[in-house]
Amino acid sequence: MLGSKPKLVIDKKLLEYAKQRGKKLVVRDVVKLYVADDVEPELFDEVVEEVRNVLVLRTPRRLKHVVELKCRNVVSIKPSEVVFEALEAPIEAAS
Secondary structure, eight states, rough: OEEEEEEEOOOOHHHHHHHHHHHHEEEEEEEEEEEEEEEOOOHHHHHHHHEEEEEEEEEOOOGHEEEEEEEEEEEEEOOOOOOOOOOSSSSOOOO
């Protein structure tokens, strides 16, 4: 599980890291969640199990339909075409 943070970025590197380890991501209790432009819809759908209790979620328009299906208790989903840099260190996904 990822969460309890003021800000979190989900990028391709993080999703591939979790996928290689056979993990599903559950994101909870985040103020601002960003989905990076380098994320493919199929990868997001395969790896992210749930997004819950998020105040603002920004995602590229082309991912919005896939992201919305994973959301519970998300106050605002806004389009974003911003490309985020990859996280410096991979985050180990909880099983």
